[in-house]
Amino acid sequence: xxxxxxxxxxxxxxxxxxxxxxxxxxxxxxxxxxxxxxxxxxxxxxxxxxxxxxxxxxxxxxxxxxxxxxxxxxxxxxxxxxxxxxxxxxxxxxxxxxxxxxxxxxxxxxxxxxxxxxxxxxxxxxxxxxxxxxxxxxxxxxxxxxxxxxxxxxxxxxxxxxxxxxxxxxxxxxxxxxxxxxxxxxxxxxxxxxxxxxxxxxxxxxxxxxxxxxxxxxxxxxxxxxxxxxxxxxxxxxxxxxxxxxxxxxxxx
Amino acid sequence: xxxxxxxxxxxxxxxxxxxxxxxxxxxxxxxxxxxxxxxxxxxxxxxxxxxxxxxxxxxxxxxxxxxxxxxxxxxxxxxxxxxxxxxxxxxxxxxxxxxxxxxxxxxxxxxxxxxxxxxxxxxxxxxxxxxxxxxxxxxxxxxxxxxxxxxxxxxxxxxxxxxxxxxxxxxxxxxxxxxxxxxxxxxxxxxxxxxxxxxxxxxxxxxxxxxxxxxxxxxxxxxxxxxxxxxxxx
Numbered sequence: 001x002x003x004x005x006x007x008x009x010x011x012x013x014x015x016x017x018x019x020x021x022x023x024x025x026x027x028x029x030x031x032x033x034x035x036x037x038x039x040x041x042x043x044x045x046x047x048x049x050x051x052x053x054x055x056x057x058x059x060x061x062x063x064x065x066x067x068x069x070x071x072x073x074x075x076x077x078x079x080x081x082x083x084x085x086x087x088x089x090x091x092x093x094x095x096x097x098x099x100x101x102x103x104x105x106x107x108x109x110x111x112x113x114x115x116x117x118x119x120x121x122x123x124x125x126x127x128x129x130x131x132x133x134x135x136x137x138x139x140x141x142x143x144x145x146x147x148x149x150x151x152x153x154x155x156x157x158x159x160x161x162x163x164x165x166x167x168x169x170x171x172x173x174x175x176x177x178x179x180x181x182x183x184x185x186x187x188x189x190x191x192x193x194x195x196x197x198x199x200x201x202x203x204x205x206x207x208x209x210x211x212x213x214x215x216x217x218x219x220x221x222x223x224x225x226x227x228x229x230x231x232x233x234x235x236x237x238x239x240x241x242x243x244x245x246x247x248x249x250x251x252x253x
Numbered sequence: 254x255x256x257x258x259x260x261x262x263x264x265x266x267x268x269x270x271x272x273x274x275x276x277x278x279x280x281x282x283x284x285x286x287x288x289x290x291x292x293x294x295x296x297x298x299x300x301x302x303x304x305x306x307x308x309x310x311x312x313x314x315x316x317x318x319x320x321x322x323x324x325x326x327x328x329x330x331x332x333x334x335x336x337x338x339x340x341x342x343x344x345x346x347x348x349x350x351x352x353x354x355x356x357x358x359x360x361x362x363x364x365x366x367x368x369x370x371x372x373x374x375x376x377x378x379x380x381x382x383x384x385x386x387x388x389x390x391x392x393x394x395x396x397x398x399x400x401x402x403x404x405x406x407x408x409x410x411x412x413x414x415x416x417x418x419x420x421x422x423x424x425x426x427x428x429x430x431x432x433x434x435x436x437x438x439x440x441x442x443x444x445x446x447x448x449x450x451x452x453x454x455x456x457x458x459x460x461x462x463x464x465x466x467x468x469x470x471x472x473x474x475x476x477x478x479x480x481x482x483x484x485x486x487x
Contacts, residue, residue, distance in 0.1 A: 097450060
């Protein structure tokens with residue numbers, strides 16, 4: 001075991017940090033090891049899940065409604081542009097300096113980061129539903145609510161889950177810098193190298209990267225699972241939108 | 254090991270004994286007096302955005318042309334660049350340090366890897382949306398495959414390619430704020446120097462937002478120049 005770890009250099013040490021407690025760089029306290037990192041990981045997951053749930057509850061119904069009535073091109077474009085232009089670090093620092101530290105503020109920042117991809121993807125998903133399909137549904141006597149529930153929503157689900165995937169990955173990634181606001185997520189060793197050293201930073205980075213990839217994978221499977229059979233032939237990657245389609249595409253479809 | 258812990262970065266005393274500054278407030282006077290210290294981080298930030306996007310664009314264009322000829326490559330390329338895209342930048346900045354050390358190289362490699370998925374996907378979509386009749390007409394006029402690509406397909410894909418560049422650029426401006434964790438400076442390091450001081454956060458964060466907006470307008474202007482036919486139609 002130790003021979004392999006030595007071969008891996010810094011990475012070996014970092015992996016050891018994850019599994020074994022050791023004395024901190026500055027001395028005195030024990031750091032690393034599974035119990036401590038599991039506690040960080042739990043906090044990381046709790047703030048992330050809370051943020052995604054709140055953002056989804058706010059953004060998805062709004063974008064479904066805007067998509068259904070066909071108004072909101074401007075709003076969907078604007079939120080996705082503004083959402084991308086504001087760096088996560090700047091947003092967190094803004095909250096720290098103007099509002100304060102702690103869980104609520106960190107979750108608020110993560111919610112704000114999660115909303116734009118959800119709005120864009122839900123809205124585009126709804127707008128991309130074939131108008132003829134909607135007309136056919138209306139011709140069969142469906143009410144507006146039924147059209148949303150039975151026709152538009154199922155066809156938009158892959159896109160909505162594409163948005164959830166992008167948001168979830170962003171949120172889990174950004175929760176890494178939450179320790180700046182005194183919320184001890186897996187970023188704690190990254191933000192406090194005076195205690196954890198480079199090995200601790202690297203160990204935390206390995207954990208954060210692994211968790212994010214797992215989250216990404218889970219959401220890509222979910223996205224596939226909710227895709228109606230008839231849509232599965234389409235290219236999967238095209239169901240994740242980073243912005244509204246360019247004008248030319250809207251015209252051609 | 255050459256890394257510098259963030260806590261060891263010098264925490265500079267905010268200038269003057271002004272009560273506004275002492276209370277970490279939003280102080281226009283302080284901003285006017287101290288705006289100079291933000292120019293060089295801003296310039297670093299510009300480099301941390303322009304270079305990764307330019308390199309990422311070159312790589313993506315190469316990959317997209319390759320995938321245009323060999324369709325089966327599209328899936329694997331999207332899968333691999335999708336993994337790069339999912340790894341958090343903060344984590345990537347540390348994962349790369351044992352290999353590329355602390356500084357620009359690490360920041361560059363990570364930032365370039367983020368642009369690939371976005372730009373590649375947009376170029377590919379743009380090329381695919383060229384109507385088959387247009388291609389046929391070009392081939393019928395005796396153009397070779399290569400000429401069709403460079404004279405017909407790529408020009409027609411410009412709006413989508415530019416849309417991809419805009420997304421990649423604004424994303425990179427945001428991620429470059431985290432390049433401070435790779436020891437590459439930028440506006441993010443200014444934010445971290447004093448994240449409780451409202452004036453500092455507003456100026457450093459505000460400059461990042463303005464930078465993203467400026468790049469966006471610039472790319473939009475270039476797109477208009479490159480696609481005169483779209484202007485004529487509108």
